[in-house]
Amino acid sequence: MFLQKIKPFLYLGVFYLIISLIVRIIFFFHPITTTSFGFFEIIKILLIGIVNDSFVFVLTCPFLALYFLFLSDSKYQKPYGHIILGVLMLLFLYILLIPNNIFKQYGGSIAEIALAFIGLKIIFFGLMLFLPEKRIKIRNTLYFITVFLYVLLIVFNAVSEYFFYNEFGLRYNFIAVDYLIYTNEVIGNIMESYPVVPLFLGIFAVAILITLFIYRKTKNELQELPNLKQKLILLGSFVALVGISLLGLNFTTKIKPADVFEEEIQANGLPKFYWAFTHNELDYFQFYPEINEKQAERNFLSQFSEPKLQRSITSDQPELKKNVVLISIESLSADFLQHYGNKQNLTPFLDSLADQSLMFTNLYATGNRTVRGLEALTLCIPPTAGESIIKRENNKNKFTTGSVFKSKGYDVKFLYGGYSYFDNMQDFFAGNGYGIVDRNNFKPEEITFANVWGVSDEDMAKKAIQTMNAEAKSGKPFFNHWMTVSNHRPFTYPEGRVDIPGNAKSREGGVKYTDYSLRKFFEMAKKQDWYKNTVFIIIADHCASSAGDTELPMDKYRIPAMIFSEGFIKPQKFTKTMSQIDVMPTLFGLLNFNYQSKFLGQDIFKKEFQPKAYVATYEDLGFIKDNYLTIISPVRKVKQYVLTQQKNMQAPDFNIYFDETNVPAPNQNKKLVEETISAYQSTSYWLKKNQLNR
Structure with a gap:
């Protein structure tokens, strides 16, 4: 009898395990999975995966369990049925009519969801109360709907995990949380990127059949x-299973293989999503290796000529109050440029501009999201665990590149073709003294093309010129930070601009169109009076992909960057390892600025500069120096890799790939381990104590 009553759970559970197994097998053979697994490794991954899936299924069943617990005919008997119906109606009126009811205090759509749920409950409860002869039929209908919703969510989650892995080579993480929060942009992106109607019809068809x-x-x-x-x-059985599942997941989620793909394939996406949702910021001092704080600060600050956090930067040359335009390009990996060995001619303008610029050929992004790139270029500090500072509550009044320019009398603005509320950019930049020009500032006639991410880069280029012309008329120098948007899925753009159709939704097309738009921007800029007194920094925010064999694959962090100014910047190539956080301190050095600095990046032309770079995900914090990559991770883990340089003879000055060879713990370079810990521990401490504020 007991097994009969839990048959729905068993059928749904088996279906969930089968679907999860299929997804896992697809991941094994997916082109993005570059690791090869032996037979016994595959068996181990599948077994751990099945255990994870079983625990997760139990934890997703409370609503189904409650549904069965409340199945009863006695509640419809007099007077209970009428009392329950009356209570439900009063609750409905309470949510509908009371302005500050408990549901509305949670914000968002909680009140509307509760109202819809209670309303449906009233309708079905009333039908079953007053039409007892139809009760079994109604109950069966409700049961079908309940099972359908569970099956639909299982199928939808499997499809979602596939597309997420297809994009990032990972199960759900902070990005998936962003996707849940920024539904307008994300749903729009999905609608424009994928054949949504056939996809959803297929999902619904499968869900109905099952x-x-x-x-x-x-x-x-x-x-x-x-x-x-x-x-x-x-x-009682369900409560016991929930307890076992919670304890079991607490154990299985801590099994961390050496290979990233192995870890992701054996995992279940839902616990990873929950963890990301509840951990916007990781406490460095709780999860990462530490040394004495004072020693960590001394180690880190020893790279500067004045070894303290706030330093006086001085020049023996007169300051140059040139206009500055910083262009962050969305998702532009270094290997899209011909200079780095690409043969597709995707960036003819940027390649030609690089020959006239100070080009940084061995520069690494700090992360793999736009907000990380903006953080690196604005705050000039190493990345910290968890979300970017841009998306944290305590993100205002920081010491920024904008604050340095403002102290010199500059007009400071952030330019973005989309709505800057996305990724909390508006809150961050406005909270740090930047004016903002975004899609809200466009008149309808100024937009020739737009997709879910914003107006085309071409339209934004015209708006940027318009903005800079207005600033130049004020007599003040200006600093404008423009973040491009077109090189982002769905990669749509106006027709006829490049030789790849705008509706092809091709990444290569997105790169080509952004290059085309930048050419148009410079063609317009050259006609302006302010052009010859302006310095342009062109740099990617991050690479197009972050998936690789290791936690931090080096080729997925290497980005192009250049500083260009006719008659001012001498064309040259800087080939030493450097970080995204070094770019703006270097620019201030070129302008001979005197200022009080809290930047943790270095001017690469100072004699004390140490070639190095910081790279990170949300959890793994990496430090590149002396041909080593040292990584610190939660649970106080330390890994180290030897980096072997291999030059591509098609582009010998640029296209350097790295083989990452794991160093066993006893043989690790302890000095570099301590330097890594010192950098990230000190940065986290200074942020925690607000010492990086203005």
């Missing part, structure tokens, strides 16, 4: 409803 199968196999269990004793047994 639901019909489970429904027919289990509907007879509703003919005889469980009594109180059976319900107590079911409840």
Whole structure:
């Protein structure tokens, strides 16, 4: 009898395990998975995966369990049925009419969801109360809907995990949380990037077929409803299984293989999503290796000529109040440029501009999201665990590149073709003294093309020129930071600009169109009076992809960057390893600025400069120096890799790939481990104590 009553759970559970197994097998053979696994490794991954999936399924069943627990005919008897219906109606009126009810205090759509749920509950409860002869039919309908929703969510989650892995080579993480929060942009992006209608029709068709199968196999269990004793047994069993699953997941999620793909394939996406949702910021001092704080600060600050956090930067040359335009290009990997060995001619303008610029040929992004790139270029500090500072609550009044320019009398603005509320950019830049020009500032006639991410780079280029012309008329120098948007999925842009159609939704097309737009921008800029007194910095925010064999694959962080100014910047190539956080301190050095600095990046032309770079994900914090990559991770883990340079003879000055060879713990370079810990520990401490504020 007990097994009969839990048949719906068993069928749904088996279906969930089968779907999860199929997804896992697809991940094994996905082109993005570059690791090869042996037979026993595959068996181990699948076994751990099945255990993870079983625990997760149990934890997703409370609503189904509650549904069965509340199945009863006695509640419709007088006077209970009328009392319950009255209570439900009062609750509905409370949510509908009371302005500050408890549901509305949570914000968002909680009140509307509660209102819809209670409204449906009233309708179905009333039908079953007043039409007892139809009760079994109504109950069966509700049961079918309940099973259908579970099956639909299982299928939808599997498809979502596939597309997320297809994009990032990972299960759900902070990016998936962003996708849940910024629904307008994300849903728009999905609608424009994928064949949504056939995809959703397929999902619904599969869900209906599976639901019909489970429904027919289990509907007879509703003919005889469980009594109180059976319900107590079911409840006790479920509570015990939940407890076991929580303990089990706490153990299995801590199994961290050496290979990133192995870790991701054996994992279940839902616990990773929950963890990301609840951990916007990781406490460095709780999760990462530490040394004495004073020693960490001394180690880190020893790279500067004045070894303290706030330093006086002075020049023996007169300051140059040139206009500065910083252009952050969305998702522009170094290997899109011909200079780095690309043969597709995707960036003819940027390649030609690089020959006239100070080009940094061995520069690494700090992360793999736009907000990380903006953080690196604005705050000039190493990345810290968790979300970018841009997305944290305590993100205002920081010491920024904008604050340095403002202290010199500059007009400071952030330019963005989309709505800058996305990724909290508006809150961050406005909170740090930047004026903002975004899609809200466009008149309808100024937009020739737009997609979900914003107006085309071409339209933004025209708006940027318009903005800079207005600033130049004020007599003040200006600093404008422009973040491009077109080189982002769905990669749509106006027709006829490049030789790849705008509706092809091609990444290569997105790169070509952004290059085309930048050419148009410079063609317009050259006609302006302010052009010859302006310095342009062109740099990617991050690479197009972050997936690789190791936690921090080096080739997925290497980005192009250059500083260009006719008659001022001498064309040359700087080939030493450097970080995104070094770019703006270097620019201030070129302008001979005198200022009080809290930047943690270095001017690369100072004699004390140490070639190095910081690279990170949300959890793994890496430090590149002396041909080593040292990584510190939660649970105080330390890994180290030897980096072997291999030059591509098609582009010998640029295209350097790195083989990453794991160094066993006893053989690790302890000095570099300490330097890594010192850098990230000190940065986290100074942020925590607000010492990086203005």
